[in-house]
Amino acid sequence: MKRHSTLNLSWGVVFSLGIWSLWLCWNGVTFKDERPNRNVREENISKATKFAYVGVNGKTNQSQQRICVCWSKPLLNWCKVNSDGSALGNLGRVGGGGLIRNDKGEWIRGYVRAIGCTMSMAAELWALRDGIRLCIA
Structure with missing residues (x-):
């Protein structure tokens, strides 16, 4: 299994979250007239790191927040x-x-x-x- 070289993240996780981030960005630009995020790479690595951490270590210690x-x-x-x-x-x-x-x-x-x-x-x-x-x- 290939891994991201510096953070030891699975490329499957990085790729999947990258596709999802691009999809959200495209929807924002197309339907909400949002400006594209110029830090897509850094944002994707951050999400992949958090995803991998939660997957390995269970729940994070963040407080729960209700979202309607x-x-x-x-x-x-x-x-x-x-x-x-x-x-x-x-x-x-x-x-x-x-x-x-x-x-x-x-x-x-x-x-x-x-x-x-x-x-x-x-x-x-x-x-x-x-x-x-x-x-x-």
Whole structure:
């Protein structure tokens, strides 16, 4: 298994988080008129380091914080795909799914998949991939 040379991080972790960061950046630029982050490499290495640390050492000592999550409608005549992956343990059975809703919040299409045994990040990426493919189809 290849590893990032200076931090001894798995390239699989660095690559997966890199793809996810690029996806978030692209969405921010495309849909929210945000400026692209110029420190993508450093941000990705930081996220990969934190991910690897939590995976090896369990929970961090950070205080818990409640975050309210709600769905927001897409623009008029647009649809939105929401995806999620889930894992039974970090390197356990995983699955993913999601749905597409229109600008009125009405269900258009949905999907679900059993992925197998892998890490939770892979479940998220598979669910995202399946959602994108469903949008294209």
